[in-house]
Amino acid sequence: MKSKISAAALAVALAAGPALAQDGLTVGLQLEPPHMDPTSAAAGAIDQVVYANVFEGLTRFGSDGSVNPGLASSWDISEDGLTYTFHLVEGVKFHDGTDFEATDVVFSLDRARGEDSVNAQKALFAGIQSVEAVDPATVKVTLSAPDGMFLFKMAWGDAVMVAPESIEDIKTAPVGTGAFTFGNWVQGDSITLQKNADYWGEPAMLDSATFKFISDPTAAFAAMMAGDVDVFVAFPAPENLPQFDADPRYNVLIGNTEGETILAMNNAREPFSNKLVREAVAHAINRQDIIDGAMFGYGTPIGTFFAPHNPDYVDLTGLSNYDPEKAKALLEEAGVALPLKVKMTLPPPSYARRGGEILAAQLRAVGIEPEIENVEWAQWLENTFRNAHDYDLTIISHTEPMDISSLANPDYYTGYDNPAFAEVIEKVGVESDPEVRSELLKQAQTMLAEDYVAGFLFELPLHTVAKTGVEGLWVNMPTQATDLTAVHWAK
Amino acid sequence: MLRYTLTRFLSLCLSLAVASVVIFFAIEVLPGDPASIMLGVNAQPDTLAALRAELGLDQPMVARYLAWVTGLLQGDFGISYTYRTPVAQMIVDRLAVSLPLALYALGLTVVIAFPVGIWAASRRGSVGDVSIMGLTQLGVAIPNFWFAMLMVLVFAINLQWFSAGGFAGWDAGLFAVLKSLTLPAVALALPQASILARVMRSALLDTLSEDFIRTARAKGLSRRQALWRHALRNALIPVLTIIGMQFSFLLAGGIIIENVFYLPGLGRLIFQAISARDLVVVESVVMLLVFAVILVNFLVELAYAAVDPRLRAR
Numbered sequence: 001m002k003s004k005i006s007a008a009a010l011a012v013a014l015a016a017g018p019a020l021a022q023d024g025l026t027v028g029l030q031l032e033p034p035h036m037d038p039t040s041a042a043a044g045a046i047d048q049v050v051y052a053n054v055f056e057g058l059t060r061f062g063s064d065g066s067v068n069p070g071l072a073s074s075w076d077i078s079e080d081g082l083t084y085t086f087h088l089v090e091g092v093k094f095h096d097g098t099d100f101e102a103t104d105v106v107f108s109l110d111r112a113r114g115e116d117s118v119n120a121q122k123a124l125f126a127g128i129q130s131v132e133a134v135d136p137a138t139v140k141v142t143l144s145a146p147d148g149m150f151l152f153k154m155a156w157g158d159a160v161m162v163a164p165e166s167i168e169d170i171k172t173a174p175v176g177t178g179a180f181t182f183g184n185w186v187q188g189d190s191i192t193l194q195k196n197a198d199y200w201g202e203p204a205m206l207d208s209a210t211f212k213f214i215s216d217p218t219a220a221f222a223a224m225m226a227g228d229v230d231v232f233v234a235f236p237a238p239e240n241l242p243q244f245d246a247d248p249r250y251n252v253l254i255g256n257t258e259g260e261t262i263l264a265m266n267n268a269r270e271p272f273s274n275k276l277v278r279e280a281v282a283h284a285i286n287r288q289d290i291i292d293g294a295m296f297g298y299g300t301p302i303g304t305f306f307a308p309h310n311p312d313y314v315d316l317t318g319l320s321n322y323d324p325e326k327a328k329a330l331l332e333e334a335g336v337a338l339p340l341k342v343k344m345t346l347p348p349p350s351y352a353r354r355g356g357e358i359l360a361a362q363l364r365a366v367g368i369e370p371e372i373e374n375v376e377w378a379q380w381l382e383n384t385f386r387n388a389h390d391y392d393l394t395i396i397s398h399t400e401p402m403d404i405s406s407l408a409n410p411d412y413y414t415g416y417d418n419p420a421f422a423e424v425i426e427k428v429g430v431e432s433d434p435e436v437r438s439e440l441l442k443q444a445q446t447m448l449a450e451d452y453v454a455g456f457l458f459e460l461p462l463h464t465v466a467k468t469g470v471e472g473l474w475v476n477m478p479t480q481a482t483d484l485t486a487v488h489w490a491k
Numbered sequence: 492m493l494r495y496t497l498t499r500f501l502s503l504c505l506s507l508a509v510a511s512v513v514i515f516f517a518i519e520v521l522p523g524d525p526a527s528i529m530l531g532v533n534a535q536p537d538t539l540a541a542l543r544a545e546l547g548l549d550q551p552m553v554a555r556y557l558a559w560v561t562g563l564l565q566g567d568f569g570i571s572y573t574y575r576t577p578v579a580q581m582i583v584d585r586l587a588v589s590l591p592l593a594l595y596a597l598g599l600t601v602v603i604a605f606p607v608g609i610w611a612a613s614r615r616g617s618v619g620d621v622s623i624m625g626l627t628q629l630g631v632a633i634p635n636f637w638f639a640m641l642m643v644l645v646f647a648i649n650l651q652w653f654s655a656g657g658f659a660g661w662d663a664g665l666f667a668v669l670k671s672l673t674l675p676a677v678a679l680a681l682p683q684a685s686i687l688a689r690v691m692r693s694a695l696l697d698t699l700s701e702d703f704i705r706t707a708r709a710k711g712l713s714r715r716q717a718l719w720r721h722a723l724r725n726a727l728i729p730v731l732t733i734i735g736m737q738f739s740f741l742l743a744g745g746i747i748i749e750n751v752f753y754l755p756g757l758g759r760l761i762f763q764a765i766s767a768r769d770l771v772v773v774e775s776v777v778m779l780l781v782f783a784v785i786l787v788n789f790l791v792e793l794a795y796a797a798v799d800p801r802l803r804a805r
Contacts, residue, residue: 032763034529034573034574034767035573035574035575035576041529041530041531041573042529042530042531042533042534043529043531115537115541116541117538117541118530118538118541118542118545119538120529120530120531120533120534120538122534122535122537122538123533123535171574171575171576172575172576186658186755187574187581187584187585187755188584188585188588188658188754188755188756188759188760189657189658189660189753189754189755190657212657212753213753214656214657214753215750215753216750216751216753218640218751219655219656219750219751219752219753222643222644222647222648222655222656223654223655223656223657225647225648225655226647226648226651226654226655227651228647228654228655228656228657376523377766378521378522378524378528378766378767378768379522379523381523381527381528382522382524383522386524386527400533406533
């Protein structure tokens, strides 16, 4: 009898064990960061671990893409829009115990815009003329031209605050101001963060968080099913989502990223320098078939180069509705010889490889004969995107927030050269009246859609699979980040 | 014996020198600029130039080759472009996974293959022999990643005896390490054991039909005694060759299994480094693997001499 009681007690203790231990969280991610410095690489995987958790900027993104106060609690903007005076949160300490002060802001911004800066988004800081520390809690930033996007730019992971004392080892031992401190890195396997007990703001609700890196989609599925990870952000196997959705042990969160996925056409060379041919391609595309076939039904159709969840988005999908007959007529009007042979260069992501096969079939139906060439990421960057722009068609998702302005550059890989569009984008840059800005952004979107600059396909979705009971996760991804500051287990 | 060892050693050095040239230049001509991959699509030309200078990519290729080889000779493998940490340390970290995994899998291979091969050879043509040959044929044919996924399904997802992958780390203790390496090792070992068992069986059968075995039998030894005392040692030469090749394969060829079980081993390091154009890492790891293969072959050749005294005279 006695042994029975103790067995029962043990069973209770075992059952209670996991519930008590649930102050940690294991998050699965597909890509491992190369190092821990978000200010010197484009790797989104770095921000995915450290943004908002370890490092913070003057401002920060919320889950809905809004720009909120970060290490700057408030700011004053001068009448001419040239001077930003940031009032810093007082009493903030870096994880190594040193104070966060105005001089650190000066150091961080000067480092990012300096001559030997290797910041991947150096353009964010191009408008800054000078940064000075007025007193330990006040920083004055002077711009060379008014910039309505300046606070937005300061929220990027590439603009986080770092300290001169710890910059030497930032790549392996990052020291920030965030709610989590960097713990341990088993290279190739996982990174652990610990709760920062001395955090200046609302403390984290988790005691620790472990990021586990699992690149293979099948392995990601197995890890989730076996209970090795609690959450998988950007789950790579959309075909398995219905299975998780039907399982009461899991929740599936479907959100948006900033990724406009497009069939880019090389506007700078034949045959896509001809707007009629581009228009024909646009009408040959059946977006829903691509979303169903390549994305397992997830993804919002877009009609221009803008995120549909943005309040300034205009739905222009009607301009490029699926109409193969019209596409054929347009090709005839353009006077190109059919079948029109073109090259379609596909980078590795599955939306491109799977989407490319479907798109190629749709284009063949109207007389365009794409020859598919699968390339590695490095080759794509080198030949398609960076140097020679040696491509006719390619599929790519542009994941940076508010990247419509990149199309204004005629030397960009899209080769779109429209001075009127560039002028609108320039106006957006300096306009600080929100209503005028909104009008200008809508105008810019319409110009892109009417010029059929690219085949606008869909907004890349974000799938997150979480164990039931995990709360406070970001549903959308306005910037690459896994903000864990509000994540907790249900009580 | 000394002369035999020396000539083998010289050919080892020569192979390494040739390999270093081939590896370095074959990898450097790959299209793709490491700096532009690291800084992504929004990088400006001046930032790219600054990073290239920081990485030493603005130096001519021959100068970089010489610097790399001199470094290697001194045990300095360089600094990884992407991780910005010494390559030597990365290799050591990854070897802490790949080497035990390869040895574990090789151990399982030998433990399975030897008894099975010997048993089948000693019962040639029996039902047991035929069914073992059928099973090993299946073992060779089944792709190891498929078998691995099947094991994950059964042992990790349904029974939850093992985790679906990952490496606990040596800090977690030997038991935890063995636990994380067991499924991958079994997946790697199964096809190898099938191959080795078949080689073992046929090598033994060849030897058993030789004259000296008949002489041994004529002396009055039983079939079993002849097999254990005379045939086995003579049959070991082809078996050793295969084991040597299998070890090199297990060390370098675990890429797919490492992906299925997301183990941070050498294979995955190479895979990641190639797509990130982390050329220093690719070159150094490939060089190391070449060295391992050549070294294993060298050791196997020495082992031949130990097993078969006739080879020493040559």
